[in-house]
Amino acid sequence: MTNEIAISSQALVKRFTGQARTVTAVDSLSFEVKHGETFGLIGPDGAGKSTTTRLILGLLRRDGGASSVLGYDSMRDVYEIRERTGYIAQQFALPGDMTVLENMRFFADLHGIPRKQQKSSIAELLKFAGLTEFSARPAGRLSGGMKKKLALACSLIHRPQVVLMDEPTLGVDPVTRREFWNLLGNLRAEQGLAIFVCTPYMDEAERCNQVGLIYKGRLIAQGTPASIKKMVPGHLLEFKPDQFVHARELVTGMAGVLELQTYGAMLHVFVDEIQRRQGEIEQALSAQSITWSGMRVIQPRMEEAFISLVKRQEAVDEG
């Protein structure tokens, strides 16, 4: 392991044993996060994102593999890790009956920050999070977005080198989400923080340097957002047919069509050769008296790439 690695996970395994069966929530997960990098763990609900985060922090006991933060083992060196990392749990989990300022002081004290130092760091962070004028308000009475910003400010009070966030923008409006990500971007750029973030939002994945796609506890792809998008074979055609169901059935069976995804009233068709297949599709639609609009070639986004990779994984699983 080199010094530039902030978080490392090697073949990490976690099983939950219920009354009826054992579920493998995290299955041989391996990835690395470098300093100054934002790593996004992307996946649907129940994929194992929160479990992975908790395993890295040593909040859950692992059943196999290894994980470490800043070279400290997640199971053995829990307090070394907790002293050096910031964490935002998925649920808003700061004491709601304490004010914004009291919460900041509380977390500063828990991290052993001397009182003299607290004054300036708290003021700085409140300003950074745009919470200065709300410092006397009880945390429980903040808006959803402000709660997340307070959680971020509290998690940064001890100047951690690594920050782990579990769906930090869940239930937050788009404007605040953008603001939140801008804050994260600044942190990474200015302080060289390693940021590990779990999110179900594909647009947020685009903002990460590195992305891991997790599905049913397994990492099915990882790399930069651009490289993930390149993993999807073929080219992407988008159009809006007037007879949606009929058009979908027609196109599905055509030669050269690799995959079909629906996107609202649009059809997204992955094809092997763009010029040839576009003409064939248009001909077939005309022959069936189906009209369409907006036929164009588009670049696949994370969302299309993610759906495509999940489908491929499901096909492999089903044998």
Next chain:
Amino acid sequence: MRKSIQRLRALIYKETVQILRDRRTLILFFALPLIELFLFGYAISLTVTHLPMAVFDQSNDTRSRDFIQALVNSGNFNVGLVSHDEQQVMAAINAGQVKVGLVIPPNFQAQVLNGKGSVLILLDGSDSFSVQSGYNAALSIAQKYSLDLTTQKVLGGGSSTVSNALTGQLPITTSTRVLYNPDIQDLVFILPGLIALIMQIIVVTHSAMAIVREREVGTLEQLLATPARPAEMVIAKLIPGMFVAILDMVVILAIGVYWFKVPFQGSILLLAGLSILFIISGMGLGLIISAVAKTQRQAQQLTSVIQMLAMLLTGFIYPRTTMPLWTQLIGDLLPMTYFVRVIRGIMTKGVGLTFLWTDTLTLLVYACIALGIAALLSKKRLD
């Protein structure tokens, strides 16, 4: 060490703020014990007075009327029905109209003068408190009249069993002196135990919710992700809760002494010290529940079971000496069992550590073990 103290101070501050700012819970903290104290204080009475009685007086002479009047004057009986045959008396008991039946034979006056007087007392066997109380009262009055008292417990369906017959003319005279509580007032017996019960309810319930609530709300996960140690979290939960409990104890003790006029014979300082030990033990028990329970609902159910066991098995009302060993052992698991003896010893008897050292030592060991288990169960992880 400096960091540990700083963390502990922060955690204690958080717990205190959470207690003080949650006004509703704070009010309940003080109001519930007071309601319980007044309800129990006024409602619980172990002696039954003014039992409704059906009278079938076949003599109807001066002596028989005197005897009935003596029963009424004792305050234990009221004449609820004047009956004309024994069947009617039985029917009134079966119907629940009266609890006691009195049957006086013909020629009562003559029989008493010959020293052979006897009466029949019928008691409602479905109500053991009334039976015991009525039996004792009737017996003492009958003794004064040198009567043969034949008592029958009336069971359901009109059947009856003769329980015993007593000769009024006792061959020896006995004299009894009741120590500490000469008037045998129930409240003197009940109130110290009641304080112990109320305190255990407050302390166990409060601490049982402590960790499990944080787990449900999600703050536990956020706290565990900081350098705060489980033992620090446990201690922080203990201290503010303990101060509230002590304040609660002072209030209910003052009401007991000044409102209900229950005498306080012993050392207030000794009681204060041992009460703190009892409160810590109860909190340890509550924290164990809190660490074991997965949800607040489970914690509430477990506390309810403990409250029920406390009512039955700690010697609060029912004497432990008559219980089978295994139920006594279950009672031994509750700190209240020891504290009931301590608080009665100090308040009612005025005894000191010389007599209470075993219970004191047990409470001390209990507090250490319970807190130790609670700290061990409060893990540094979520699973």
